[in-house]
Amino acid sequence: MIRKILIANRGEIALRIHRAAHDMGIKTVAVHSTADADAMHVRLADEAICIGPPPAADSYLNVANIIAAAEIAQADAIHPGYGFLSENARFAGIVEQHNIAWIGPAPEHIRTMGDKVEAKRTAAAIGLPLVPGSDGAVTSVAEAQKVADAIGYPVLVKAASGGGGRGMKVVPDAGSLGPLMAQAKAEAKAAFGDDTVYLEKYLSEPRHIEFQVFGDGKGNAVHLGERDCSLQRRHQKVLEEAPSPALSPAQRAEMGEVVRSAVAKLGYRGAGTMEFLFEDGKFYFIEMNTRLQVEHPVTEAITGLDLVAMQIMVAAGEPLPLTQDEVRFAGHAIECRINAEDPATFAPSPGRVVDFHAPGGPGVRVDSALYAGYRIPPYYDSLIAKLIVYGDDREQCRMRLKRALEEFIVTGVKTTIPLHQALLDDPDFIRGDYSIKWLERWLAARAEA
Ligand code: MV4
Secondary structure (H helix, E strand, O other): OOOEEOOOOOHHHHHHHHHHHHOOOEEEEEEEEEHHHHOHHHHHOOEEEEOOOHHHHHOOOOHHHHHHHHHHOOOEEEOOOOOOOOOOOOHHHHHEEEHOEEEEOHHHHHHHHHHHHHHHHHHHHOOOOEEOOOOOOOOOOOHHOOOOOOOOOOOEEOOOOOOOOOOOEOOOHHHHHHHHHHHHHHHHHHHOOOOOOOEEEEOOOOOOEEEEEEEEEEEEEEEEEEEEEEEEOEEEEEEEEOOOOOOOOHHHHHHHHHHHHHHHHHOOOEEEEEEEEEOOOOEEEEEEOOOOOOOOOHHHHHHHHOOOHHHHHHHHOOOOOOHHHHHHOOOOOEEEEEEEEEEOOOOOEEEEEEEEOOOOOOOOOEEOOOOOOOOEOOOOOOEEEEEEEOOOHHHHHHHHHHHHHHHHOOOOOOHHHHHHHHOOOOHHHOOOOOOEEEEEEEHHHHHHH
């Protein structure tokens, strides 16, 4: 039984975890850097412990200090949120060695999926479709030439330790393979201390569609549908929606069952996301994220489930609360990520929030740790609020979202609210007609005008 959870995170996700815990009658311990002494997650938690100076490396990533805080507070579980230590297999293992429940997957599953080459090998073994490419790592240019000739150019060189787009090179033709592979390996070595690379066929205009999955570590698993996360800028998601406007109910049911069965075979515990590229009606697995994701509320909106409560239940050793047959999908949800940034240049805009008014009304949810008078510190990411809106169908959702954005007041800092307002009125967006390339083109066209 879990009585007290240490939340190893900050901002809106720390609040989200606190809320699920208190809904379940579980006490919370906040940890914070000196820059976050007056943060909302610190104010709301039952206890708070300072774990270091502002740089995340010295506080939110400081394993020894976080473990010490958990022991001092006698927390019996740690929830890592997203980012920071959430996909650090070593940290997960240390937590478990201290007899503290890790609210996340088995450390071995985190480690496997963190290595993209091992992740793909595992994905293939549990029946997921892959992008055509090398069978594992490529160790020489000659070997890469053979693979590339077989799958056809353009190909993509990816770093095994990469993910999130870091360390990728598009290779247009055989002549540039040698130099670009050398460059990719050098960059991977510098960024991750690992120059292992692999090859994939380059898909030119796919959508990024990810399936939310959940397991109880006892072989039971469900899929909770997909999210379309194609609208990204520099590998940062801007807006996510569920269901994907590109999928038919039959495609969803068919792919959902492939994914559910894969997760069951893995014996996976907790929340996870299977990421796919979707092009010409076909899915290709690229990565698995072994954490709760920023955009999980759109899935909560269309399923009526509390994913954080489910994480806590399975971490306490309980079975999944529902079977696949009991998962009900209804309506449509969209999340806008609101950042403290200039909406044209995306330059960060930290500083004091003067006025803050969150929208409400039918179908509206705001996940935010902001309050009037709060000083947004410059040390962390610029996400200040997630606006998640639900409607019976996509158009009702879009209209409610426009209305909610009109109501949203944040003064004192610049925000990306105006960007979302423009996006929601774009004819391509209204039709749901976009790929992973769409947003950057749209932004470039706006910058011209
Ligand atoms: C790809 C791809 C095209 N073809 N793989 C970028 C981040 C990493 N998770 C995988 N990524 C991509 N892999 C093949 N074989 C294009 C991307 C990609 C991308 C993927 C999802 C969302 C936005 C993206 C933006 C640029 C490139």
